[in-house]
Amino acid sequence: MKGNIVWLASYPKSGNTWFRAFHTSLLDKYNDGLDLDLLQTDYMAGSRFLIDTFTGLDSSCLFSGEAAALRPSVYNAMSRKARRLLLLKVHDAYTFLPDGAPLFPPESSFGTLYIIRNPLDIVPSLMNHFCCGIEKAITLLNDQKFGVHNGQNGLNQLDQSYLDWSGHVLSWVSAADMNVHVIRYEDMIRSPRETFGGAIRFLGIEKTEKDILKAIEQASFENLKRKEREKGFKEKPQHAQSFFRKGQAGSWREYLSEEQAQEIVTKHADVMRRFDYLTDDGKIVY
């Protein structure tokens, strides 16, 4: 029996927020227009508040392993209580607890909408988000241990493991019993009607073609950038110039040298080829 949680999963800087903006626009009952600070997802999966609410504990009194061990039960409880599909934003890789149980239990899951993006284009976005240089961003992309490790610093998210880019992608697309629907960031740009439309059908949301096109327009990158310029966006890191940067495919060429690009391709070739970021003979597509 299916659960009630849809995992909106992606490696960081891969279009998760863009999709949420589209989803919010689509469900906009009152025709108020898109407010970036009111994007409708039912929490982030690694939110401390979520864990505290469903466990009745104060997670800042727990070790990170203890909090992690409670997460599957929390999601199961959320799914059981829900009267509609819940959309949870996830940047964690699909991983397992020390006892072998998946962090994201299949029994709580309706399915996974996985958004993938060319890792070459993720690098400049990581640079902007984490205010770091190219080499550091590439290191993060290639780091099996990349994630949120609050350790002894509190903050409002629990520890999360991203793995490296390939590890993250494969963990989700190979996850057993998770009913994964993959969409590519580049297809959100090139063929939005088909890509967003397919995602909506996967979620079982019934909307007219006109509604979908309107939501696509409201959540266009130009519109998101304009709204961020006018009113700001609370998810933008303080040190970053903007959250919504370029929204293009292939802009990595303005930042990465040939050697740096090749370093990423060498490391992630198999997954890049699988998702058509490389041709069969190894040429970069975007």
Add this chain to the structure above:
Amino acid sequence: MDTNDMYTYYLYGLTFSFPFPCHGFYKSDQAPDVMVEIGRIDAGHIDWKEEGVCYKVSSDFYLLSAPNIGRFFVAKGANIVIESEKGVPNEALLLFLVNIVSGALLFQRKYFVLQGSAIERNGAVFAFLGKSAGGKSLLAAVMQEKGYRIVTDSVCAIKTDTVPLIYPGYPFLLLWRDSLKRLGKEKNTFREVRNGLGRFWAPNEKWGTNAPLPLKALFKLHRENCEKVEFKELLGFRKVFAIRSSAYHASLVKGMEQEKPFFQECERASRHLVVEDLDIPYFLRDINKIADDLDLEISRVLAKT
């Protein structure tokens, strides 16, 4: 129980009798209002109203299961039984006892309980409300350095019979290692709340009394993507809902069937309190500047009221 085995302390307007000493807590010579004992919990007979992943609650009873710590049973606002896992230090039990477990007890005793830290100046109290790990304790610590006294760290135990009055909590702030670094106190040898957690009991001045103090204002803390501190006074129903959303663990309100009286308390409190949204920069980079701005705002509120 042999009274020689009792250790009695002031906490939230009550005298608690603990089965172990609580270093640094303020001793009470009053007869206990709340008995805490270590033993076996028998809660099989209870018809629970609400059950979560780690808790069960009904009007008069509450059961919490904390992983690798033990279980805590709270009955009728007067008795707490701890069924500890083997080898758990008393300090770890205390961490849960004086926070979430006491929160449940206070609700059973019909206190109005909000999640926040509170500071005092000139006999008036100002509370920062917010979720766990939201920066409340660090902000309170910095305000203490400006001369404010800490009233409570995490649990705001309030009564609203006349004007809202808040009762002093335990005489510590629970601070993360990172917060201690920011305060320049990383080399102090504070006791760790759980060995290896990186969170510490940082002592503050004891009140020396269990008497409540008048609450003047609530600041609802939001860590935002902003460059400077922003205050926005809330009015009307926004005020009431801001208070309501700051309930100490909302599951307790619902499970104890106190939703309606709690809302009424929120409305009653809103008539006497200034309530403001307080947006602070997410990474708390210039905490001293934040404290300066808050100090000015508190002066403004005091002058107005």
